Structures are given as C-alpha cells and as structure tokens.
Amino acid sequence: MTYQSAIPTRPDTLEQPASQFDSLAQQHQADTLGMWVFLASEILFFGGMFMAYTVYRTAFPAAFEAASGHLNLGLGGINTAILLTSSLTMTLADDAVVARNRRATAIWLALTALLGTIFLAIKGIEWREEFREQLAPLFGRPFVFPEPHTDQARLFFSFYFALTGLHALHLLIGVVLVLVMLIFTLRDAPHLDAKVIIAGLYWHLVDLIWVFVFPLLYLAARHG
Template identity: 50%
Template structure:
C-alpha cells in the first residue's frame, strides 16, 4: 500500500498514524459519523415511540394540548433552522474548496441562526412556565384531559429539550470548525471535520422537521 502523504498547507500531518492513506482516513471518519447518526436515530426513536404510543392512546388530549403551543413561533423557528442548514451547506462548500474565509463567514451565520432558534425556544419555555404548562405539581390544564395533557407536555419538554441540547453541542462544534478555518486548515485534501459537522447539523435540523408537525400541528384541524 502506498503510504505517501500529500503535503497539506501549513505542513501539519493530515494522516493519523493508524491509517494507510488520507483516503482511507476520510472513508473511515465518514462511516463513523453515519454510524453515530444511526445511534442518534435510535436515541430519539425511543421518544418518538413513546410519543406514538400515547398519541394513539389519547388522540383528543394530544390535540387539545397541542393547541396550547405557539404555532407561529414554531413555524418561525422551522424557517430559521432550514435557513441554517443552507448556510451550513455553504460553509462546507467553502471548506471543501479551501476558501477558509468564506467558511468562517457561513459558520458564523449558521451559529447566529442556531442562537436565534434557541432564543425563541427559550421564550416559548418561559411562556409555558408562566401558563402552568410545565409538568409537575404546578401543572394546570382545564378540561377533561389534564393527565394525558401532562404526558404530552412531558414529551414536549423532553423531546425539544434533547433537541436543544443537540443544538448547543452543534454550536460548540461550529465554533471549533471556525477556529480551524481561521488557521486556514481546510483545503481540497483536508475538509473531513467540517463536512462531518455539517452532517451532524443537518441531522439535528431533520429531527426538528419531525418534531414540529408532531408537536405543534396535531390539533390544528380541530
């Protein structure tokens, strides 16, 4: 096997010692990220299963509880996240083509959109707190569906909370990539980290694409 390593800009070692060549390293990292995303699907999948189970069990309560969510804010956040996936894709493209300045610009924009999402989410949580919709002793829900509605809001907070945690981790990864880009690390032969960060960001976006209709739009037709 050929173990010749092409020289990278800034002369840092691209290939880790355990790999034969840069191509093998790229393929391994890429597969590793996809396998990780498979575990993430199963991780969220457990909660989606619980959601499906209770929604089938309490369809009217879920519709009633869902009506208490602010669909406008949810829709705005959906648009914000989809836009952030677009800027993320541009950042990855900047990294792949070695345009580190463009990569930084789009990474910062993606982080900004992520922060807007989290800010809106925080505001929504605050509203739910004020309206006594946080599960626990203070939970108040008028009508016959108080108990199942509490389960709906338990799921709402658990699912969106875990999603928000993934967003925060994602913003951390974007910061790391921006620092790498500032050192002009990315080039057409070395762009795996920013590409994989992009995959992660799109995945977190995609989770929200499922969460939004399941949580916000259940009761709209009633």
C-alpha cells in the first residue's frame, strides 16, 4: 500500500495529518486520489455535452461548418493560448510551493488568476459580439443567420453558449479557488503544498476541457 504520492512530501515537515489519517503521506495520497476521482466525473460531466454535440455535428455537417465560421477564431485562438499559459504559471506555482518559496508561489498564483480573468474578459467580448450580430438564441431573442440551415445553425449556437458558458463557470470557480490559495499562501496556511497542487489539478482540467472545446467549436468551419 505504500507507493509514491504525486505530491512531493518533505520528510522534515512538522505538520500533523488530520485526525482520521495516520500520516501526512496517507492524507496526501487520499487528497490526490479524491481530486482525480472528482476530475474523472468532471470529464463525464462535460462528456455528456460533447456527446450531444458530436451527434448533431455528424448529422448536420454543413450547417455546423457554416455556423462555426461566424465565431471569432482570432479571439478564440488567443484565449486558448492564454489558458495554456495559465497552466504553465500554475505549474510554476506548484514548484515554488514545494520549494517553500512563498513569495514566488504568491506571484505565480496571482498571475494564474489574472490570466484566467483575462480569458473570461475576452470570452465576454466575444459573447457581446455574438449578441450584437443576433447570433445568440437566448431568452427568446431573434436569431438571424445570413446563410441557409438557420435552424441547425441555431442548434450550433445553443451548444456554443451552453459549452462556453459551462466552461466559463468552471473557470470562474477556478479563479476563485486560485485566489483562495493565494490568501492561504499569504497567511502561510498548513498543508499549503498539498492544497496548491490539488487546486492546480482542477485548474489544469479546466484548461484541458477548453483544449477540446476550441477545435470542436471554432475549428469546425471552413477557413481560408
């Protein structure tokens, strides 16, 4: 039952495990496994919507291709790069916290939260653009699509708003989580390394989901 933990624990630590655990190593292994089980269920949570999208995209390839062309590929691409970068800063925060460098941890965490916020801001700009072009079939607003297959394009945009909205919600939770970690870092909370690394796992998963959302939605179109 003793295998290595994903969290590099330091033998010289003075921290005590929570009362239900025998050792800090056991606690860290449990925390890591718990997060991974949660992430597995998150994969299936988004997976259900990816599934529905896949069915419709294979049924209406032309309509989805046309509708995808109305998304802002530039902003979408920039946002993807931002999220990938935020994963890098999160990993650097992990390294810093393991090295017990609180100052560096705080900086990297702050940067991660900032990148997440920029992502959300750009996403907001995109949504506003789509609302203006009457491509948002929400709340009974008119949906105007200048090409054929209006109804199925509407289906595409239903998925676009549902998927990106759900992802944005997860990212918002991620930003709050990272900010909480930042506060923990500034206060030098106990078990800080485990907390930051496990929060990081969630952050990376949100990034990973976007890595699939981006090609499915933005790259379905015929460009060039």
